[in-house]
Amino acid sequence: MSEHQVGIEAINFYGGSAYLDVRDLAEHRNLNNERFENLLMKERTVPLPYEDPISLGVNAAKPIIDAMSEEEKDKIDMIITCTESGIDFGKSISTYIHYYLGLNRNCRLFEMKNACYSGTAGFQMAVNFVLGQAAPGAKVLVIATDLARFMAVSDGGALMEDWSFAEPSGGAGAVAMLISNKPKIFKVDVGANGYYGYEIMDTCRPIPDSEAGDSDMSLMSYLDCCEAAYTEYTKRVANVDYAKSFDYLAFHTPFGGMIKGAHRKMMRKFCKLKANAIEEDFERRVYPGLRYCQRVGNIMGATVFLSLISTIANGDFTSPKRIGCFSYGSGCCSEFYSGVVTSEGQRLVQKLNIANELTNRYN
Secondary structure, three states: OOOOOOEEEEEEEEOOOEEEEHHHHHHHHOOOHHHHHOOOOOEEEOOOOOOOHHHHHHHHHHHHHHOOOHHHHOOEEEEEEEOOOOOOOOOOOHHHHHHHHOOOOOOEEEEEOEOEOHHHHHHHHHHHHHHHOOOOOOEEEEEEEEEOOOOOOOOOHHHOHHHOOHHHHEOEEEEEEEEEOOOOOEEEEEEEEEEEEOOOOOEEEEEOOEEEEOHHHHHHHHHHHHHHHHHHHHHHOOOOOOOOOOOEEEEOOOOHHHHHHHHHHHHHHHHOOOHHHHHHHHHHHHHHHOOOHHHOOEOHHHHHHHHHHHHHHHOOOOOOEEEEEEEEEOOOEEEEEEEEEOHHHHHHHHOOOHHHHHHOOEO
């Protein structure tokens, strides 16, 4: 196995046990229906009292671990949890997840926080650990797990104009990934990364159970970072064409309408295409990655990987296809990177039957 071959060996998603139709929620909150249509949202996972970032993460990771032999489990040298929903200001939830999965104690356990960028931060750290060959053959378990903390208060104070659409798009869930030199699911394009970040107070969680910020500022920052991170990617990868180099695109998806706007901006900027051509391209290359996100909501650091899973499950991979991925986290940091998926990767992802799992949640 080439030392430069790295990526996702196994992946799984857990989307909670209950959901709410966001149209029902919008009607209950008396939200503007015309603006609501632009969200491109259908459902959102609602975490029940017994669900937290630890239980979500364990449920996402357990099927991966249960499918491994004891020898393979012992090759997991590191567990990285990626979340902005930690239950302690000091103690990492990786220790709890490690305990409930029953893994070897000779293992690094730590946590990463960087808003919705955290999942990509953990993923890239795992990729570089495998590439570094410090422990040849070692694997890394990366678990991005989050739940929205938005709370609608009785007097409506939390439903001011800027945040009235945060509640319908907030979700809960976790993605677990096994990173190794056997990238059966997603083979990383090594060295193909463009990252971009700066200080901005677009959103924050100043206390454990509440969020604050400026939604318009966050949207502008997302669009700015999408263009700048991709531009940096083009400096590191020769002859890149936004329209032709990527068969599919997987975005961090706070809500589908935001991604449609970002893709439209990118197509106008880099491809100079008209509205009809942009719409067709969106349906073909981007929408497959929205299908699961539309049914879960924003799960912060895990969302770009839910989009990746949705792309792999719903795209055409009869021949190997390249996926461009864009990750953004408020505050902010962003990254554009890419990898290749084959028919084997699609077969393994489709076996997860995620669409059925989402349908079987309580309503």
